[in-house]
Amino acid sequence: xxxxxxxxxxxxxxxxxxxxxxxxxxxxxxxxxxxxxxxxxxxxxxxxxxxxxxxxxxxxxxxxxxxxxxxxxxxxxxxxxxxxxxxxxxxxxxxxxxxxxxxxxxxxxxxxxxxxxxxxxxxxxxxxxxxxxxxxxxxxxxxxxxxxxxxxxxxxxxxxxxxxxxxxxxxxxxxxxxxxxxxxxxxxxxxxxxxxxxxxxxxxxxxxxxxxxxxxxxxxxxxxxxxxxxxxxxxxxxxxxxxxxxxxxxxxxxxxxxxxxxxxxx
Numbered sequence: 001x002x003x004x005x006x007x008x009x010x011x012x013x014x015x016x017x018x019x020x021x022x023x024x025x026x027x028x029x030x031x032x033x034x035x036x037x038x039x040x041x042x043x044x045x046x047x048x049x050x051x052x053x054x055x056x057x058x059x060x061x062x063x064x065x066x067x068x069x070x071x072x073x074x075x076x077x078x079x080x081x082x083x084x085x086x087x088x089x090x091x092x093x094x095x096x097x098x099x100x101x102x103x104x105x106x107x108x109x110x111x112x113x114x115x116x117x118x119x120x121x122x123x124x125x126x127x128x129x130x131x132x133x134x135x136x137x138x139x140x141x142x143x144x145x146x147x148x149x150x151x152x153x154x155x156x157x158x159x160x161x162x163x164x165x166x167x168x169x170x171x172x173x174x175x176x177x178x179x180x181x182x183x184x185x186x187x188x189x190x191x192x193x194x195x196x197x198x199x200x201x202x203x204x205x206x207x208x209x210x211x212x213x214x215x216x217x218x219x220x221x222x223x224x225x226x227x228x229x230x231x232x233x234x235x236x237x238x239x240x241x242x243x244x245x246x247x248x249x250x251x252x253x254x255x256x257x258x259x260x261x262x263x264x265x266x
Contacts, residue, residue: 033107040099044092052084055091059173066144068151072166083167090174094135094181101128123192127185134184134235138177142231146176149231176232183219183236187243194247201251204244211240 048055060072074080101124109117154161193199219232 029107033103036103037096037100040096040103041092044095045088046092047095048091049084049088051091052087055087056170059087059170062139062143062173063147063169066147066151068147070151070161071163072169073163074166079165079167083170086167086171087174090178094178097131098128120192123188127188130184130188130239131181134181135177137235138180138232142180142235143173143176146231179219180232180235183215183232184239186236187239190240191243191246194243195250201247204247208240208244212237215240 063070063072074083105120105124109120151161190199190204194201194204215233215236216229219229219236220226
């Protein structure tokens with residue numbers, strides 16, 4: 001009896017994602033992901049709540065760096081408590097972010113194809129690094145400039161300030177830094193989708209003007225004033241242009257590889 005031809009073995013788990021789970025098992029996995037996220041956030045909040053005096057000194061530093069002669073005052077009996085809770089939440093979120101990303105990655109990775117997993121891992125690592133870069137850039141460089149700009153604008157209006165509400169100042173600084181960090185994540189997400197073939201390079205070129213408008217709207221929503229919006233839009237737009245150039249480089253390499261493949265088949 002002649003040997004029957006062997007059918008090629010397809011590694012479905014590697015090529016098409018992990019094994020298919022029942023719906024209830026997916027819900028159980030999602031439940032544990034949410035539990036891990038909440039626990040890591042609560043632990044981060046507890047740490048930041050205990051370190052509230054250090055956080056206050058940390059957030060006051062940009063104002064001292066800008067040499068702004070303004071006193072911060074708490075204007076309500078529970079203002080200090082509410083301010084500490086807000087600082088604890090956002091600080092805890094930043095501390096818990098690596099653990100949150102790891103938990104989400106554990107949930108998503110098994111469903112990805114083998115060719116998609118390396119891009120997903122790189123996106124997590126580079127995205128986390130860019131988030132920290134955005135926070136550091138905002139804290140060390142952009143924040144003092146934005147504070148000076150707002151003081152100069154108030155003086156131009158003929159209004160001088162000697163006191164700021166502490167709650168509003170700390171909320172502004174925290175939201176500015178977190179917003180800058182999150183805005184630095186957008187180019188990484190776009191490049192990952194380009195590399196995975198979900199977004200074509202031509203769409204980036206045609207949508208450059210639309211991204212600029214979306215960038216302006218998003219940054220205006222995150223930041224409380226026009227001056228800080230401008231300081232946030234510029235670095236994000238620069239990052240987007242770098243992403244477009246990287247995507248163009250990938251497109252050139254892809255076309256060269258396709259041309260060589262066609263030549264080899266002739």
